[in-house]
Amino acid sequence: YPFARDEPRIMTEPAKDWTAYKERNPVGSYKRTFTVPSTWRGHNVFVHFEGVESAFYLWINGKKVGYSQGSYLPAEFDITSFVRGGNNSITVEVYRWSDGSYLEDQDFFRLSGIFREVYLYAAPTLTIRDFAVKTELDRDYRDAVLSVESLVKNSSPAGAGNLSIKTSLLDAKGDVVVEETDRGISVARGAETRVVTSTGVRNPLKWTSETPNLYTVVVELIDHAGKTIEARSAKIGFREVEIIDAQLMVNGKPIIIKGVNRHETDADMGRAITRDVILKDILYFKRNNINCVRTSHYPNNTIFYDLCDEYGVYVMDEANIESHGYYYGKDSLSHPPKWMKAHVDRVVRMVQRDKNHACIISWSLGNEAGPGANFAAASKALRALDSSRPIHYERFAHGDPSDDMDSVMYPSVEYLHSVGQSDSTRPFFVCEYAHAMGNALGNFKEYLDAYEAHDRLIGGCIWDWVDQGLRAVPGENGLAKVAPFSKAKNAFYSFGGDYGDKPNSGNFVMNGVIFSDHGPSPKLAEVKKVHQFIAFNDAGVSNGKLEVVNKYFHTSLDAYAFSWTLEENGEVIQKGDFEVPTLQPKEKATVALGVRSPEPKPGAEYFLLVQAKLKSGTIWADAGHVVAEEQLPVDFGQPEKPVMAVGGGDLVASETPESISITGERFTVAFSKKSGTISLLK
Numbered sequence: 116y117p118f119a120r121d122e123p124r125i126m127t128e129p130a131k132d133w134t135a136y137k138e139r140n141p142v143g144s145y146k147r148t149f150t151v152p153s154t155w156r157g158h159n160v161f162v163h164f165e166g167v168e169s170a171f172y173l174w175i176n177g178k179k180v181g182y183s184q185g186s187y188l189p190a191e192f193d194i195t196s197f198v199r200g201g202n203n204s205i206t207v208e209v210y211r212w213s214d215g216s217y218l219e220d221q222d223f224f225r226l227s228g229i230f231r232e233v234y235l236y237a238a239p240t241l242t243i244r245d246f247a248v249k250t251e252l253d254r255d256y257r258d259a260v261l262s263v264e265s266l267v268k269n270s271s272p273a274g275a276g277n278l279s280i281k282t283s284l285l286d287a288k289g290d291v292v293v294e295e296t297d298r299g300i301s302v303a304r305g306a307e308t309r310v311v312t313s314t315g316v317r318n319p320l321k322w323t324s325e326t327p328n329l330y331t332v333v334v335e336l337i338d339h340a341g342k343t344i345e346a347r348s349a350k351i352g353f354r355e356v357e358i359i360d361a362q363l364m365v366n367g368k369p370i371i372i373k374g375v376n377r378h379e380t381d382a383d384m385g386r387a388i389t390r391d392v393i394l395k396d397i398l399y400f401k402r403n404n405i406n407c408v409r410t411s412h413y414p415n416n417t418i419f420y421d422l423c424d425e426y427g428v429y430v431m432d433e434a435n436i437e438s439h440g441y442y443y444g445k446d447s448l449s450h451p452p453k454w455m456k457a458h459v460d461r462v463v464r465m466v467q468r469d470k471n472h473a474c475i476i477s478w479s480l481g482n483e484a485g486p487g488a489n490f491a492a493a494s495k496a497l498r499a500l501d502s503s504r505p506i507h508y509e510r511f512a513h514g515d516p517s518d519d520m521d522s523v524m525y526p527s528v529e530y531l532h533s534v535g536q537s538d539s540t541r542p543f544f545v546c547e548y549a550h551a552m553g554n555a556l557g558n559f560k561e562y563l564d565a566y567e568a569h570d571r572l573i574g575g576c577i578w579d580w581v582d583q584g585l586r587a588v589p590g591e592n593g594l595a596k597v598a599p600f601s602k603a604k605n606a607f608y609s610f611g612g613d614y615g616d617k618p619n620s621g622n623f624v625m626n627g628v629i630f631s632d633h634g635p636s637p638k639l640a641e642v643k644k645v646h647q648f649i650a651f652n653d654a655g656v657s658n659g660k661l662e663v664v665n666k667y668f669h670t671s672l673d674a675y676a677f678s679w680t681l682e683e684n685g686e687v688i689q690k691g692d693f694e695v696p697t698l699q700p701k702e703k704a705t706v707a708l709g710v711r712s713p714e715p716k717p718g719a720e721y722f723l724l725v726q727a728k729l730k731s732g733t734i735w736a737d738a739g740h741v742v743a744e745e746q747l748p749v750d751f752g753q754p755e756k757p758v759m760a761v762g763g764g765d766l767v768a769s770e771t772p773e774s775i776s777i778t779g780e781r782f783t784v785a786f787s788k789k790s791g792t793i794s795l796l797k
Contacts, residue, residue: 116216116217117133117134117135117225118133118135118140118212118216119133120440120441122214123214123453125140125212125213126139132617133618141227142209142210143209143228144207144208144209145207145209145229146204146205146207147204147205148205149203149204149205150201150203151198151199151200151203151235156200158195158239158240159239159240160193160194160195160236161191161192161193161194161238162175162194162205162233162234162235163191163232163234164189164190165231165232166186166188166230167228167229167230167231168186168187168219168226168386169186169211169212169213169216169219169227170182170183170184170209170210170213171183171207171208171209171210172208173205173207174204174206174207175194175203175204175205176198176199176204177206180194184213185215185435186215186219186435187413187415188435188461188464188465189464207229209227209228210227217438217441218435218437218438218454218481219413219435219437220437220440221412221413221437221439221482222623222624223378223380223583223624224385224583224611226385226386230386231387238345239344239345240269241267241270241271241275241278241338241345242267242345243280243336244266244268245467246263246264246265246347246349247263248351249263249264250352250353250354252353256366256367258316258317258318259319259353260314261313261315262313263282263312263334264309264310264311264312265280265282265309265334266308266310267307267336268302268307269303269304269308272304274301274303274304275301276302277298277299277338277339278300278302278336278339278344279297279298279299279300279336279337280296280300280334280335280336281294281295281296281334281337282297282314282332282333282335284314285330285333286320287328287329289331292319292330293314295312296337297310297312316353319353320353321354321366322352322353322354322424322427322473323354323668323669324365324427325667325668326427326669326670327352327424327425327426327473328352328353329350330351331348332348332349333348334346334348350421350424350425351473352424352474354366354476355367356477356503356505358505358519358520358542360570361541361543362571363520363544365429365476365668365669368669369668370429370574370668371566371567371572371573372429372431372544372575373405373563373574374405374406374408374429374574374575375405375408375580375628375642376547376577376578376580377396377409377411377415378579378580379413379415379419380581381633382584382585382586382599382631382632383585383586383599383600384599385585388416392633393418395633396580396633397423397426397428397735399629400428401426401733402643402735402736403639403642404642404643404646404742405428406428406429406646407429407431407476407574407576408423408431408580409431409546410430410431410432410433410479411433411482411547411576411579412433412435412436412483413433413434413435414433414434414435414468420432420469423474424472425734426734426735427474429474429476430475430477431476431479431507431576432475432477432479433478433479433482434461434479434480434481434493435461435481436458436462436480436484436493437481437483438485441484442485443483443484448485448487448489449484449486449489450485450488450489452489454489455488455492458489458490458493459489459492461481462480462481462494462496462497463497465478466478466501467500470500470501476505477504477505477506477520478497478501478504478505478506478507479507480493480494480506480507483509483510485510486511486512490510490517491517494506494508494517494518505519505520505542506519507522507546508522509522509523509546513539513541519542520543520544520573521542521543522543523543523545524545524546524547524548524578525547525548525550526548528558528564528565531543531562531565531569534571535568535569535570535571537571541571542572542573543572543573544573544574545572545576546575547575547576547578547579548562548575550578550626551577551627551628551638552623552625552626555638556577556628556638556641559641559645560645563645563646579626579628580627581628581629582608582625582626582627582629582630582631583624583625583631584608584610584625584631585597585608585609585631586607586608586631587608588606588607592615594615595607595609597609608625608630608632610625611623628642647666647742647743648667648742649663649665649666649672649675649727649742650662650666651664651743651744653747654705656708656749657751658712659707659710660705660706660707660708661679661693661705661708661725662703662704662705662706663677663698663703664701665700665703667700668700670700671700672695672697672698672727673697674730674731675728675742676692676728676729676730677692677726677728678690678691678692679691679692679693679708679723679725679726680724681710681713681722681749682722683716683719684716685720688713691708691710693708693709708725710723710749713751715751715752715754716753717754717756718753718754718755719753720748721749721750721751722746722747723746723747723748723749724744724746725747726741726743727742727744728740764779764780765779766778766779773787773789773794774788774795782796782797783795783796
């Protein structure tokens with residue numbers, strides 16, 4: 116923790132060389148005016164904060180409205196009785212630390228303030244306060260039951276009766292697929308009524324990461340005269356997530372998670388990231404064969420989930436709970452009863468916010484925070500809200516009934532093979548691995564080989580997606596100075612300690628597959644190659660035979676065009692296209708390429724490059740984008756290159772304190788002991 120560890124207090128005196136010794140708990144104060152439209156008269160007015168770190172008080176027109184904490188979940192206030200027509204003032208007092216900061220001890224820059232959207236909205240006094248959508252597929256994963264639970268709230272001065280709820284399902288073109296109306300609904304004054312609508316849907320298009328087919332659910336509240344009071348909508352997908360025979364199944368098909376852990380961060384905007392930055396990440400995922408994101412270690416901006424729904428990315432949605440500083444033993448905050456409500460609250464609020472997103476295939480209770488009863492309570496509360504998705508939490512003991520899968524961090528490949536052979540009925544997930552710091556991912560392929568070798572291994576998420584450096588320039592006293600969007604030649608990406616901040620973890624935030632500015636690093640190419648969903652194997656390539664394997668989980672290879680190129684010593688000497696028969700997931704076929712055997716040159720190297728490319732453009736890549744490729748050595752029986760006979764006298768070696776030299780008849784070469792390179796050649 117960056118403050119003295121003394122829960123729940125955050126003002127206890129820390130070490131004198133810590134930043135918090137002088138800056139015990141900085142406060143940011145924000146004030147502005149706003150206008151309430153006259154058309155909002157008779158409605159309830161709300162102010163909604165998407166994200167504020169770590170806690171804040173709110174005033175409207177000088178009157179205190181309330182308080183909230185929990186940095187990565189929304190806080191909403193009914194300010195109807197505080198606002199007036201015309202101009203109003205809003206004041207927010209944000210605290211850098213709160214007791215909630217003990218549950219927000221993630222490995223990242225500690226950036227405080229208002230970092231997500233803030234907006235006002237008005238709702239009628241009879242309103243659809245919330246609605247939850249569930250889709251259930253039949254045993255054949257063909258037809259579906261669509262269930263919508265709507266909560267109708269009445270804050271008017273009188274009861275309301277003879278209301279109706281109309282629920283419509285629209286396809287991508289906006290055409291109505293099904294429509295149901297529940298009539299005769301009554302809501303007492305100050306009360307809330309629950310309305311559940313269920314209807315069958317014949318063979319809807321299914322949602323997966325490979326086929327992100329979306330529909331729109333529209334819920335209308337209608338008065339006794341047939342007039343629509345309010346309408347709300349959500350994008351939804353028909354998909355079923357199950358655990359069967361220790362495998363993670365989506366729509367009846369086992370999948371392997373080829374994922375990353377992702378912090379929300381940008382070199383110039385910190386955690387106040389924009390839709391453009393989020394979309395850039397999503398496009399990287401799709402173009403580089405990444406099919407899943409674990410939201411390490413907090414709920415993300417709501418735009419992220421909308422885009423994952425649209426583009427097709429699985430999400431493990433993780434609660435904002437990490438009390439790493441109290442570790443995992445008897446001192447863990449997962450044990451004390453006084454911390455139970457905070458644990459449960461953060462999990463429940465995450466589920467309530469994100470429950471309608473098709474992309475979310477698993478909930479995660481948090482990270483590195485101990486295995487205590489507080490997490491068991493959070494799991495129980497979560498299951499009461501949603502039983503359609505499995506629960507993950509790495510700190511539980513394997514087999515714990517409070518979650519649905521066993522999970523580890525940073526295992527060896529050998530360990531994975533051993534647990535993969537277990538007869539456990541639970542899937543095995545690697546929530547963090549392949550630590551991408553520096554020149555990493557050296558044995559990445561061996562992990563994917565293990566996942567594919569054992570049904571029980573459902574994959575894992577790389578740690579982590581993006582370097583978390585902040586753009587800075589040298590400041591006073593040799594310390595960094597934040598410089599967003601700077602074009603200065605001496606700008607650099609800063610990390611822990613560069614600002615004189617103590618304590619810090621140095622460059623331990625620089626663990627990404629991509630760089631701090633969201634540019635690709637060489638590691639991204641390795642991820643794309645190892646993750647690719649099409650395999651090309653040598654079936655006698657010297658005779659033009661190639662085995663093609665479909666490693667997708669829900670789609671054939673019909674969307675791709677296939678080509679080959681034959682190179683001799685790096686020069687293209689032949690190329691062509693080839694046809695692949697329709698291959699369903701896990702099917703394979705041997706195909707003929709039409710490669711002609713060349714006149715082999717002595718000592719020549721021959722390589723066959725095969726590629727699969729998109730036939731048509733998608734929302735995430737243009738036609739011709741390479742989704743998979745392989746380079747195979749080809750032996751055409753080429754003879755060895757003739758070896759030139761070399762004559763000459765003896766070689767003499769000599770050594771000085773600076774170098775080692777070798778001298779022959781007509782040359783001398785010296786190697787520097789300091790650099791290991793050639794320092795002299797004559």
